[in-house]
Amino acid sequence: MSELKLNSLYQQLILEHYRSPKNRGKLDDATVSIRMRNPTCGDDITLQLRVDDDEVIQDVRFYGEGCSISQASASIMTTLLKERSLDDAIQIAARFTALMHGDEDAAKDRSLRDLRALQGVSKFPVRIKCALLGFDALQEAVRKTRGEPALEA
């Protein structure tokens, strides 16, 4: 990611999540598992959730490979999902997607917490897909859990 000039503090946080991802691995008792790929960059993420009958996310894991942006984004995302409802998860995904598309309100949204470290990525259109890959998987996981049809990529 040498072409990316992000705020150095933010860059450090991204590298930390890339080197030591949170919630990385597999869930034995996942209720939903979604694999998403970004062929442009070679990113490949599988997201697994365990969702209870009340639509609360009890546990979350992800695995895969790819660039630092895709892996760090997925790692940070998982830290925000435990004990959250599927509605909350969709809301976070929508806010982060808005942030990646340059929405200034989203940039001030504290509920995005460490995800705001990725704000600088919005200036690099080819990398936005990297940052959104985990969130695309999350939205697909919610749709699948609710029995809604998958969106065409």
Ligand code: ZN
């Ligand atoms: Zn990537």
